[in-house]
Amino acid sequence: MFENLQERLSKIFRSLTGQGRLTEKNINEAVRQVKLSLLEADVNFKVVKEFIDSVKAKALGEEVLKSFTPDQQFVKIVRDELINIMGKSAATLNLRHHPSVIMLVGLQGSGKTTTAAKLANYLRKSGRTVLLVAADTYRPAAIDQLEKLGKSIQIPVLTGDRKNPLIIVQQALEYSKNSQYNTLIFDTAGRLHIDEEMMEELQQIKQLSNPDEILMVVDAMIGQDAVNSALEFDKRLNVTGFIVTKMDGDARGGVILSITHITGKPVKFIGVGEKIDAFEQFHPDRVAARILG
Ligand code: GDP
Numbered sequence: 001m002f003e004n005l006q007e008r009l010s011k012i013f014r015s016l017t018g019q020g021r022l023t024e025k026n027i028n029e030a031v032r033q034v035k036l037s038l039l040e041a042d043v044n045f046k047v048v049k050e051f052i053d054s055v056k057a058k059a060l061g062e063e064v065l066k067s068f069t070p071d072q073q074f075v076k077i078v079r080d081e082l083i084n085i086m087g088k089s090a091a092t093l094n095l096r097h098h099p100s101v102i103m104l105v106g107l108q109g110s111g112k113t114t115t116a117a118k119l120a121n122y123l124r125k126s127g128r129t130v131l132l133v134a135a136d137t138y139r140p141a142a143i144d145q146l147e148k149l150g151k152s153i154q155i156p157v158l159t160g161d162r163k164n165p166l167i168i169v170q171q172a173l174e175y176s177k178n179s180q181y182n183t184l185i186f187d188t189a190g191r192l193h194i195d196e197e198m199m200e201e202l203q204q205i206k207q208l209s210n211p212d213e214i215l216m217v218v219d220a221m222i223g224q225d226a227v228n229s230a231l232e233f234d235k236r237l238n239v240t241g242f243i244v245t246k247m248d249g250d251a252r253g254g255v256i257l258s259i260t261h262i263t264g265k266p267v268k269f270i271g272v273g274e275k276i277d278a279f280e281q282f283h284p285d286r287v288a289a290r291i292l293g
Contacts, residue, residue, distance in 0.1 A: 002291045005253050008037035009078070010293055016071040027059045030074060042223045042254030047085055047261045055081050079288050085257060086284035091241060091266035093213055099131075099176040101184045101209045105202055105237060106217035107229060108190040111245035111271055113142050115217050116187040117149035118271065118279035119243070123183055124155065131181040132157040133172040135165040135205065138189035138198070146187055153276055165189065169205050186211075194229055199236045206237060214239045215268060218259065220251035227258050234263050245271035248278065256287060 012033045016026065031052060038048045055077055058064070064073045093102070102119065106112045113136065120130040132150050134157055136142035143159055150157035158175065161167040165188065172184050188205060191198045206214065216239045218226045233239055242263075244256055247270045260266055267282040 001247055001249070001251060002041075002253050003250070005037055005041040005291055006293045008040070009034065009291070012037070013071060013075050016074055021067070022065060022070040022074075024060060024065070027056075027064070027074070031056045031059060034078060038257070041252040041257070044224060044227055044254070044258035044262055047258045050261070051081055051085055054084075075292065079292055082257070082288040082291060083284045085261045086287060087260040087266045088284060090281055090283045091268050092281075093268065094240070095128075095183065095212045097210075097212055099173075099182050099184050100128075100213075101173075101186065101211040102213045102215060103186045103188060103202075103205060103209065103211040104215055104217055104243075105188050105233060105239070106190050107194070107219075108139060108192050110190065110217045110219040112136070112190055112217045113145050113187050114149065114274070115243055115245060115269075115271060115279070116146060116185050117153060117155070118276055119269070120150075120155045120183075120185055121153045121276050122269075122279055123185075124153075128183045129181045130155055130183045130185060131172065131176060131179075133168060133184055133186045134159045135168050135186045136189045137161070137163055137165050137168075138191070142187065142189075149276070165201060166204055166208060169209050173209060184209075194232050202237055213241065215241050215243050217243045217245060218255060220244050220246045220255045221249050223252070223254050224258070226255045227262055230259055230263055230265075234265060239263075239265055241266045241268040243267070243269045243271065244282070248272045253291065 012030050035052045058077045064070050067073050104112050120132050123130050134143040134146045147157045158172050160171050216233045270282050272278045
Protein backbone atom coordinates (compact mmCIF):
# COMPACT_ATOMS: atom_id res chain seq x y z
CA MET A 1 0.00 0.00 0.00
CA PHE A 2 1.15 3.56 -0.75
CA GLU A 3 4.17 2.26 -2.71
CA ASN A 4 3.95 4.91 -5.44
CA LEU A 5 3.37 7.78 -3.07
CA GLN A 6 6.14 6.56 -0.82
CA GLU A 7 8.59 6.35 -3.70
CA ARG A 8 7.68 9.78 -5.06
CA LEU A 9 7.99 11.47 -1.69
CA SER A 10 11.30 9.88 -0.79
CA LYS A 11 12.70 11.05 -4.13
CA ILE A 12 11.60 14.60 -3.34
CA PHE A 13 13.10 14.43 0.15
CA ARG A 14 16.37 13.04 -1.22
CA SER A 15 16.62 15.97 -3.61
CA LEU A 16 16.61 18.27 -0.58
CA THR A 17 19.34 16.51 1.35
CA GLY A 18 22.92 17.68 1.22
CA GLN A 19 21.86 21.07 -0.05
CA GLY A 20 23.01 22.91 3.05
CA ARG A 21 20.51 25.69 3.52
CA LEU A 22 17.46 25.75 1.33
CA THR A 23 16.33 28.59 -0.83
CA GLU A 24 12.78 29.59 -1.47
CA LYS A 25 13.16 28.16 -4.96
CA ASN A 26 14.18 24.73 -3.58
CA ILE A 27 11.15 24.69 -1.33
CA ASN A 28 8.72 25.84 -3.98
CA GLU A 29 9.91 23.07 -6.26
CA ALA A 30 9.66 20.45 -3.49
CA VAL A 31 6.15 21.61 -2.62
CA ARG A 32 5.15 21.45 -6.28
CA GLN A 33 6.40 17.87 -6.47
CA VAL A 34 4.54 16.90 -3.29
CA LYS A 35 1.39 18.34 -4.83
CA LEU A 36 1.80 16.26 -7.99
CA SER A 37 2.44 13.12 -5.93
CA LEU A 38 -0.73 13.59 -3.93
CA LEU A 39 -2.84 14.25 -7.01
CA GLU A 40 -1.36 11.15 -8.59
CA ALA A 41 -2.27 9.21 -5.44
CA ASP A 42 -5.87 10.26 -6.15
CA VAL A 43 -6.22 12.56 -3.16
CA ASN A 44 -9.18 14.92 -3.48
CA PHE A 45 -8.06 18.20 -5.06
CA LYS A 46 -9.54 20.35 -2.29
CA VAL A 47 -7.62 18.37 0.31
CA VAL A 48 -4.45 18.67 -1.78
CA LYS A 49 -4.88 22.42 -2.02
CA GLU A 50 -5.27 22.93 1.71
CA PHE A 51 -2.46 20.49 2.42
CA ILE A 52 -0.09 22.28 0.07
CA ASP A 53 -1.00 25.77 1.27
CA SER A 54 -0.28 24.73 4.82
CA VAL A 55 3.00 22.92 4.03
CA LYS A 56 4.18 25.86 1.95
CA ALA A 57 3.42 28.42 4.63
CA LYS A 58 5.31 26.43 7.24
CA ALA A 59 8.20 25.43 4.96
CA LEU A 60 8.85 28.98 3.85
CA GLY A 61 9.02 30.08 7.47
CA GLU A 62 12.31 31.22 8.93
CA GLU A 63 12.97 27.98 10.77
CA VAL A 64 13.34 25.85 7.68
CA LEU A 65 15.16 28.40 5.56
CA LYS A 66 17.72 29.05 8.28
CA SER A 67 18.00 25.48 9.51
CA PHE A 68 21.11 23.36 9.05
CA THR A 69 18.88 20.30 8.57
CA PRO A 70 16.18 21.76 6.33
CA ASP A 71 15.45 18.42 4.68
CA GLN A 72 14.47 16.88 8.03
CA GLN A 73 12.38 19.89 8.91
CA PHE A 74 10.58 19.64 5.60
CA VAL A 75 9.83 15.93 6.13
CA LYS A 76 8.49 16.75 9.59
CA ILE A 77 6.18 19.41 8.17
CA VAL A 78 4.83 16.96 5.58
CA ARG A 79 4.39 14.27 8.24
CA ASP A 80 2.52 16.60 10.61
CA GLU A 81 0.27 17.75 7.82
CA LEU A 82 -0.48 14.18 6.71
CA ILE A 83 -1.52 13.36 10.28
CA ASN A 84 -3.55 16.53 10.42
CA ILE A 85 -5.65 15.75 7.33
CA MET A 86 -6.28 12.19 8.53
CA GLY A 87 -7.82 13.43 11.76
CA LYS A 88 -4.84 13.84 14.12
CA SER A 89 -5.47 11.00 16.57
CA ALA A 90 -7.06 7.56 16.64
CA ALA A 91 -10.83 7.64 17.14
CA THR A 92 -12.49 5.03 19.34
CA LEU A 93 -15.99 3.60 19.34
CA ASN A 94 -18.52 5.33 21.51
CA LEU A 95 -20.68 2.50 22.87
CA ARG A 96 -23.02 3.84 25.54
CA HIS A 97 -26.22 1.84 25.58
CA HIS A 98 -27.14 -1.65 26.66
CA PRO A 99 -27.20 -3.26 24.25
CA SER A 100 -24.92 -1.08 22.17
CA VAL A 101 -25.91 -1.02 18.51
CA ILE A 102 -23.43 -0.70 15.67
CA MET A 103 -24.98 -0.29 12.25
CA LEU A 104 -22.74 -1.04 9.29
CA VAL A 105 -23.73 0.63 6.03
CA GLY A 106 -22.14 0.96 2.61
CA LEU A 107 -22.25 0.00 -1.03
CA GLN A 108 -22.36 -3.59 -2.19
CA GLY A 109 -18.93 -5.14 -2.51
CA SER A 110 -17.33 -2.68 -0.12
CA GLY A 111 -16.65 -5.50 2.34
CA LYS A 112 -19.54 -4.86 4.73
CA THR A 113 -20.40 -8.47 5.57
CA THR A 114 -16.77 -9.47 6.02
CA THR A 115 -16.21 -6.38 8.15
CA ALA A 116 -19.19 -7.21 10.38
CA ALA A 117 -17.48 -10.47 11.33
CA LYS A 118 -14.07 -8.82 11.68
CA LEU A 119 -15.49 -6.15 13.98
CA ALA A 120 -17.38 -8.75 16.05
CA ASN A 121 -14.18 -10.72 16.50
CA TYR A 122 -12.25 -7.56 17.41
CA LEU A 123 -14.81 -6.44 19.98
CA ARG A 124 -15.04 -9.87 21.57
CA LYS A 125 -11.30 -9.67 22.22
CA SER A 126 -11.95 -6.53 24.25
CA GLY A 127 -14.48 -8.41 26.38
CA ARG A 128 -17.75 -7.54 24.67
CA THR A 129 -20.46 -10.11 24.02
CA VAL A 130 -21.50 -9.72 20.41
CA LEU A 131 -24.50 -10.79 18.39
CA LEU A 132 -24.31 -10.39 14.62
CA VAL A 133 -27.59 -9.45 12.96
CA ALA A 134 -28.18 -10.30 9.30
CA ALA A 135 -30.22 -7.33 8.12
CA ASP A 136 -29.07 -7.41 4.49
CA THR A 137 -32.15 -8.89 2.89
CA TYR A 138 -31.36 -7.34 -0.51
CA ARG A 139 -28.46 -9.65 -1.33
CA PRO A 140 -29.72 -13.12 -0.32
CA ALA A 141 -26.22 -14.62 -0.23
CA ALA A 142 -25.18 -12.05 2.38
CA ILE A 143 -27.21 -13.77 5.10
CA ASP A 144 -25.63 -17.16 4.38
CA GLN A 145 -22.21 -15.53 4.13
CA LEU A 146 -22.62 -13.90 7.54
CA GLU A 147 -23.85 -17.17 9.07
CA LYS A 148 -20.79 -18.94 7.73
CA LEU A 149 -18.42 -16.25 8.97
CA GLY A 150 -20.12 -16.24 12.39
CA LYS A 151 -19.73 -20.00 12.64
CA SER A 152 -16.05 -19.78 11.79
CA ILE A 153 -15.42 -17.43 14.73
CA GLN A 154 -18.11 -18.86 17.00
CA ILE A 155 -20.14 -15.70 17.19
CA PRO A 156 -23.92 -16.17 16.89
CA VAL A 157 -25.77 -14.70 13.93
CA LEU A 158 -29.43 -13.74 14.14
CA THR A 159 -31.12 -14.29 10.78
CA GLY A 160 -34.90 -14.37 11.27
CA ASP A 161 -37.00 -12.78 8.54
CA ARG A 162 -35.27 -12.90 5.17
CA LYS A 163 -37.48 -10.26 3.57
CA ASN A 164 -37.96 -7.42 5.99
CA PRO A 165 -34.85 -6.06 7.75
CA LEU A 166 -36.95 -4.02 10.18
CA ILE A 167 -38.45 -7.22 11.60
CA ILE A 168 -34.98 -8.70 12.18
CA VAL A 169 -33.76 -5.50 13.79
CA GLN A 170 -36.79 -5.40 16.09
CA GLN A 171 -36.27 -9.05 17.03
CA ALA A 172 -32.59 -8.43 17.76
CA LEU A 173 -33.37 -5.46 20.00
CA GLU A 174 -35.98 -7.38 21.97
CA TYR A 175 -33.94 -10.52 22.22
CA SER A 176 -30.82 -8.77 23.45
CA LYS A 177 -32.62 -6.91 26.26
CA ASN A 178 -32.68 -10.00 28.42
CA SER A 179 -29.68 -11.80 27.01
CA GLN A 180 -25.98 -11.86 27.70
CA TYR A 181 -25.23 -9.88 24.52
CA ASN A 182 -24.21 -6.29 25.11
CA THR A 183 -23.32 -5.46 21.50
CA LEU A 184 -25.35 -5.83 18.31
CA ILE A 185 -23.76 -5.44 14.89
CA PHE A 186 -26.21 -4.96 12.00
CA ASP A 187 -25.08 -5.94 8.53
CA THR A 188 -27.41 -3.84 6.36
CA ALA A 189 -28.22 -3.88 2.66
CA GLY A 190 -26.08 -2.08 0.10
CA ARG A 191 -26.50 -1.52 -3.61
CA LEU A 192 -24.04 -1.13 -6.43
CA HIS A 193 -25.00 2.56 -6.48
CA ILE A 194 -26.75 4.77 -3.99
CA ASP A 195 -30.50 4.62 -4.39
CA GLU A 196 -33.49 6.08 -2.62
CA GLU A 197 -35.00 2.78 -1.48
CA MET A 198 -31.76 1.75 0.23
CA MET A 199 -31.39 5.10 1.98
CA GLU A 200 -34.97 5.01 3.23
CA GLU A 201 -34.49 1.49 4.55
CA LEU A 202 -31.32 2.53 6.37
CA GLN A 203 -33.03 5.59 7.82
CA GLN A 204 -35.84 3.38 9.13
CA ILE A 205 -33.34 0.99 10.74
CA LYS A 206 -31.59 3.96 12.30
CA GLN A 207 -34.83 5.33 13.68
CA LEU A 208 -35.88 1.98 15.09
CA SER A 209 -32.58 1.07 16.72
CA ASN A 210 -31.03 4.40 17.75
CA PRO A 211 -27.50 3.14 17.02
CA ASP A 212 -24.47 4.09 19.12
CA GLU A 213 -22.38 3.97 15.96
CA ILE A 214 -23.25 4.16 12.28
CA LEU A 215 -20.11 3.12 10.47
CA MET A 216 -19.87 3.33 6.72
CA VAL A 217 -17.71 0.65 5.13
CA VAL A 218 -15.74 2.12 2.24
CA ASP A 219 -13.59 0.35 -0.34
CA ALA A 220 -10.18 2.05 -0.65
CA MET A 221 -9.76 0.66 -4.15
CA ILE A 222 -12.53 2.73 -5.73
CA GLY A 223 -10.81 6.05 -5.10
CA GLN A 224 -12.65 9.36 -5.23
CA ASP A 225 -16.03 7.73 -5.97
CA ALA A 226 -15.78 6.33 -2.45
CA VAL A 227 -15.38 9.80 -1.02
CA ASN A 228 -18.39 11.06 -2.97
CA SER A 229 -20.59 8.23 -1.72
CA ALA A 230 -19.30 8.81 1.81
CA LEU A 231 -20.57 12.39 1.58
CA GLU A 232 -23.98 11.17 0.42
CA PHE A 233 -24.31 8.51 3.13
CA ASP A 234 -23.24 11.02 5.75
CA LYS A 235 -25.77 13.58 4.53
CA ARG A 236 -28.60 11.05 4.82
CA LEU A 237 -27.57 9.12 7.92
CA ASN A 238 -25.15 11.33 9.83
CA VAL A 239 -22.59 8.55 10.15
CA THR A 240 -20.27 8.40 13.16
CA GLY A 241 -17.25 7.21 11.21
CA PHE A 242 -15.76 5.04 8.50
CA ILE A 243 -14.11 1.68 8.11
CA VAL A 244 -11.85 1.72 5.05
CA THR A 245 -11.34 -1.77 3.61
CA LYS A 246 -8.87 -3.28 1.16
CA MET A 247 -6.00 -1.16 2.38
CA ASP A 248 -3.80 -4.15 1.61
CA GLY A 249 -4.44 -3.77 -2.12
CA ASP A 250 -2.71 -1.31 -4.40
CA ALA A 251 -4.95 1.54 -3.26
CA ARG A 252 -3.01 4.67 -3.97
CA GLY A 253 -3.97 6.44 -0.77
CA GLY A 254 -6.60 8.82 -2.06
CA VAL A 255 -9.47 7.60 0.11
CA ILE A 256 -7.64 7.40 3.39
CA LEU A 257 -6.05 10.81 2.84
CA SER A 258 -9.28 12.53 1.77
CA ILE A 259 -12.29 11.07 3.52
CA THR A 260 -11.95 12.63 6.97
CA HIS A 261 -10.98 16.05 5.70
CA ILE A 262 -13.92 16.10 3.28
CA THR A 263 -16.62 14.70 5.59
CA GLY A 264 -15.33 15.79 9.00
CA LYS A 265 -15.89 12.23 10.27
CA PRO A 266 -13.10 9.93 11.48
CA VAL A 267 -11.86 6.67 10.05
CA LYS A 268 -12.13 4.26 12.98
CA PHE A 269 -10.78 1.01 11.51
CA ILE A 270 -9.05 -0.27 8.41
CA GLY A 271 -9.34 -3.66 6.68
CA VAL A 272 -6.00 -5.02 5.56
CA GLY A 273 -6.86 -8.41 4.08
CA GLU A 274 -9.56 -11.00 3.58
CA LYS A 275 -8.89 -12.92 6.79
CA ILE A 276 -10.91 -12.24 9.92
CA ASP A 277 -8.01 -10.77 11.87
CA ALA A 278 -6.85 -8.54 9.00
CA PHE A 279 -8.44 -5.59 10.75
CA GLU A 280 -6.92 -2.75 12.76
CA GLN A 281 -7.81 0.38 14.61
CA PHE A 282 -6.86 3.36 12.46
CA HIS A 283 -3.92 5.43 13.70
CA PRO A 284 -3.18 8.50 11.54
CA ASP A 285 0.39 8.77 12.84
CA ARG A 286 1.19 5.16 11.95
CA VAL A 287 -0.24 5.55 8.47
CA ALA A 288 1.74 8.75 7.96
CA ALA A 289 4.87 6.90 9.08
CA ARG A 290 4.09 4.12 6.59
CA ILE A 291 3.63 6.65 3.78
CA LEU A 292 6.93 8.33 4.59
CA GLY A 293 8.72 4.97 4.69
P1 GDP B 1 -20.38 -6.59 0.91
O1 GDP B 1 -21.09 -6.79 -0.39
O2 GDP B 1 -20.14 -5.15 1.19
O3 GDP B 1 -21.02 -7.30 2.06
O4 GDP B 1 -18.90 -7.19 0.72
P2 GDP B 1 -18.22 -8.55 1.18
O5 GDP B 1 -18.05 -8.59 2.66
O6 GDP B 1 -18.92 -9.71 0.54
O7 GDP B 1 -16.76 -8.37 0.56
C1 GDP B 1 -16.54 -8.26 -0.82
C2 GDP B 1 -15.15 -8.85 -1.12
O8 GDP B 1 -14.15 -8.03 -0.54
C3 GDP B 1 -14.95 -10.24 -0.53
O9 GDP B 1 -14.26 -11.03 -1.47
C4 GDP B 1 -14.07 -9.97 0.70
O10 GDP B 1 -13.24 -11.08 1.03
C5 GDP B 1 -13.24 -8.79 0.22
N1 GDP B 1 -12.71 -7.95 1.31
C6 GDP B 1 -13.36 -7.37 2.34
N2 GDP B 1 -12.52 -6.65 3.11
C7 GDP B 1 -11.29 -6.78 2.56
C8 GDP B 1 -9.98 -6.25 2.89
O11 GDP B 1 -9.76 -5.49 3.84
N3 GDP B 1 -8.96 -6.62 2.05
C9 GDP B 1 -9.15 -7.45 0.97
N4 GDP B 1 -8.11 -7.75 0.20
N5 GDP B 1 -10.36 -7.93 0.63
C10 GDP B 1 -11.42 -7.61 1.43
